[in-house]
Amino acid sequence: MNRKLWLSAALVLAAAGAGAETLLRVDARAAVPEPHSGQLQLGASRSPQGHVLAANNQYLMQDGRPWLPVMGEYHFSRAPASQWEAQLRLMKAAGVDIVASYVFWNHHQEQPGAFNWHGNRDLRRFVQLAQAAGLKVVMRLGPWAHGEARYGGIPDWVVDAMPTRRNDPVYLAQVDKLYAEIGAQLKGLLWKDGGPVVGVQIENEYNLRGPGRGEEHIRTLKALALKAGLDVPFYTVTGWDGTVYPSGEVLPVFGGYADEPWAASMSELPPKETHAFRFDTRVSGDLGAQTKSRGAGTAETDKDHVPFLGAEYGAGLPAMYRRRTLVSPDDIAAMLPVQLGSGVNLLGYYMFHGGRNPVGASGAGLEESTLSGGYNDTPRISYDFQAPLGPDGQQRPVLTKLRPIHYLLREHGERLAPMAVRRPERTPAGPADLQTPRWAVRSRGDSGFLFFNNHVRQHPLPAHEGVRFEVQLPGGTVTLPSHPVDIPSGAYFIWPLNLDLDGVMLRYATAQPVTRLDAGALGIIHVFAPTPGVAAEFALADGVKTLSDAGAQMLAIGQSRGRPVHVLLLSAEELEQLNVLELAGQRRLVFSPQQAWVAEGRLQLRGPATQPLRAAVFPPLSRPRAPGLVVQQDGALQRLAFKAGASEPALQVTATRPAGPAPRVLKGGHANAALQPVPEAFANAATWSLKLPAPLPADAEDLLLEVDFVGDIGRVFAGTRMLDDWYYNGQPWQIGLRQFGLKPGAELQLSVLPLRSDAPIYIDAAHRPDFPDGQTQVAQLRSARLLPIRHAAITP
Structure with a gap:
């Protein structure tokens, strides 16, 4: 080939190579405004031990430090009391920090007269068990709850005799009695008393306007809660569907679902906005409120005064007679990078644990139905909700997808909470735009996290080929990865930018942070999750290192006060079995295909009796013991196993x-x-x-x-x-x-x-x-x- 032809060919190849790369840019150089909090009038924030909970307009705080907790809904009166203790500890083991629960009025006072707080309705015992499990508690007081309950949880005798959901004196007299009863149940269990109850929600999905309604009604209900002694750090209301509330007195919470089982459509729905990043509003689309509002709600005008908190990001979906959607684990888990990347600073799920409706004393159902004027027909008893933990504590596959992100928030939430959302140079035109990459960055100063989602329920997205990201930060631009990568259809992830790992600066990683371990003589270990289809790069001061996700891979990255610092990359299979548990005074990785949690200082395993119970622990326990336990050392892992027990009984x-x-x-x-x-x-x-x-x-x-x-x-x-x-x-x-x-x-x-x-x-x-x-x-x-x-x- 002569020189002229060789140069022509080289130019053609260079042009082809240049065209193959897609550079996605975001400018994250602007300073983050300092938070302010004087505009919020909330409740008693200090515990007797001196711990303080508070909120500013950007995030929640615990002892003056940013706090980004995970909250999961579990309805005590829809579950057997005999299961509460283990199930609450399972939630804690899954990375949940706060358990939320409705108090359904008609579960406790089905008829006028005495309230029922016994058995499966024992609110006080449920809260005590939550505290023993290490969980904080948010009580959703109603009086109207929705929750797919008959009359939204308001007893028939109230609905029959008086106007509801407004400042009617007869109605308020009954609500006053309800709140007083709840206050008596929770006496001594509030945060100010050293208890776990850190918040209450007033009403639900409230967008009614007019005399005796609107913000006036929410203000009245809050006053009744305070009269009942319910003085707590946080008061919340739901913020969607044109909600109205007195600004500064309560915090709006938001949500979103992967589908709409309350819709009337008999076909697949268009792409839901819960899988699309939001940069201009916190309010997701239709969340199934039974009342409608034509005007903008308080939450829209309150955006700069309150943090972006979530309470109903659907960890599953309810069963409705006319529309029976069955979501995949990825349908749910792909929402998490989207919500966090959109600015959410409380990751709240509805429902995290399934349940069953109690049957009324008369034998009538307490479920929502069209026969009682509801918008939906729902099962008489089942409230499974496709939840990560089923009605009987079954571990669903979706839980294995959610846990690693919960652990990320437990370890890095303090860093993430004060970070501002950064809108990329090019964003999708709307949720129906399935071609433009979906991503965002949250950053503060030179540190940040990159959020990406390439999954939309029932709408396959194209793979994005030859992708690199360019993030402009005050101290310089971070471009990652080192070479263009193909991001597969269905992938979603969170990558760190300038993350301080015990004094070792990680410029970026194309792997997702999970947790941190102090492994004693081995040093400090930062655990990462692989990104499907993308090589795991760790950019350090001395260059870019790459790890394989074929199995657990360890890389030494530096020293911290004379101790080695490592990164540990798990395989996809290991990640699905991962539990991060505090056991024997130390944080440990516990890998198990079954359920694992800690109670009474012991490692608990639960699963089918027809299969061996197995777990692998790192760092190893000093002397694990139990009848029938087999212990083996496998490299750094300590393997624990019980042989299969009973065979499957004949039915x-x-x-x-x-x-x-x-x-x-x-x-x-x-x-x-x-x-x-x-x-x-x-x-x-x-x-x-x-x-x-x-x-x-x-x-x-x-x-x-x-x-x-x-x-x-x-x-x-x-x-x-x-x-x-x-x-x-x-x-x-x-x-x-x-x-x-x-x-x-x-x-x-x-x-x-x-x-x-x-x-x-x-x-x-x-x-x-x-x-x-x-x-x-x-x-x-x-x-x-x-x-x-x-x-x-x-x-x-």
Whole structure:
């Protein structure tokens, strides 16, 4: 090749190479305004131990330091009291800092007169157990809660006799009694008394205006809460759908869901804005409020005066009769970089733990339904919510996706909370723009975090090829990675910028921070998670180092006061099994495919009795012991195992009645959509007898009945008592049987109402039943089985 042709070819190759790189830019040089707090009139902020909780217009504070906690919803009155202690500790182990719960008025005062605070309604014991688990508490007082409850949780006798949700004197007299009762239950348990209750929410989804309503009503309810002794550091209200409240007296909290099961659509929805970064507003779209407002709410005008707090980022979705969305773990977890990258400074989930509605004293349901004027039809009993922890404490796959980000916030939230959101040079035109990269930076000074999301539920995004990021900071520009990378469809991540790792400056990493360990003689270890499809680069003063994600990889990066500092990159499989637990006076990594938590100073493991219970611990425990425990050292990991226990008990299944013709599904109600069939329709349900073995497994902590059916609605009875119900959506249905006190050999009945082929019901395409030619309905039991669950405790 002559010189002229060689130069031409080189220019062509250079042009091709230049075109292959996509440089994404953001200017993060502007100074972050200093926070201010004089505009907020909240409650008692100091504990007897001298610890102080407060808020400014940017973030929450704990003892004067920025605080970015994780909050998870768990409804005590929708769960067996026997499970509370373990479940609260499981939430703590998952990186949750605050447990939130509604106080459903109609769960405690179904009829006029005495309140019921016993058994599964024992609010005081629930809060005490939360404190023992190391959790703070936010009580959502109502009086109107929504929460898919009948009349939003307001008792029938109140709704029948008086106006509600306004400053009506008769209504306020009853609310005064409710709040006084709650105050008595929580006496001595507030933050100012050394207790865990740090906040209360007033009302819910309140956007009603007019005489006796609006901010006047919220101000009145707050005054009633204070009269009841509920003097706490934080008062909140929900901030979406045109909410109204007295500015400066309460903090608005926000939310978002990956789909809208309350919608009337029978098809896939357009891309939700919960998967798109927000730079101009904190208010997400429709969150299912039952009242509507045409004007802008207080939250829109209050943006510069209060921090961006979340309370209802859906960790799952509720079951609605007309729309049965089934979300994937990535649908949920991909929201986290988006919300944090949009400025959220309290990551609050609804729901984090599923439950079941209590049945009213009269046998009537306490669920939301169109028959009682609600916007939605919901199951009589089930409140599973596809939550990370199921109604009986089952660990769902989504939990393994959420935990690493919770641990990141526990370790680095103090750094992140004061950081401002930086809008990239080019952003999507809106949630429906699926081509433009979705990302943001939060920074303060030269430190920051880069947030990226390439996942949208039911709308695959293209891979972004040849990507590099250019972040302009006051002290200079950070360009990463060292070479262009391809970001796969479905990827989402958080990368650090100029992160101080115990005195060693990490210029950037293309891996996600998780936690920090003090490993004694080994030194200090900073744990990172890999980014799928992207090599893990760690940019240090002496250059860029790359680690493989094939397994745990350790890299020495420097010294801190004479001690070595390392980064540890986990594999994707290790990350899914990771628990970060305080055990034997030290933070440790505990890898387990089952559930792991700490109680009474011991490591607790819980999982199917038909499988070995396993965990790997780092740093190792000094002398772990438990009956039947096998201990092995595997390099740096200490492996703990119990052999498989009981086999799967036999369940005798017998068909007892074939299905009759299901009635046509009618449309109507406020949504003019599919209505749940009337009770008489279940006369045509197919039924099966489910006979339990005798004896039941003696060493099983619980026995899960798992039912796999195809139909419209499933119900399980013990005699005439309904134990649980379920709208078919393709999700496994499990029921913990121990709570019901069933006798060995007891016989249950399963009924399945047929699903009609013409039912105007949305079910995700992957689970929508096929109806062969001529078949107009389906009621099929594919399997029913019993899964014994066991629990072991290891003394360290």
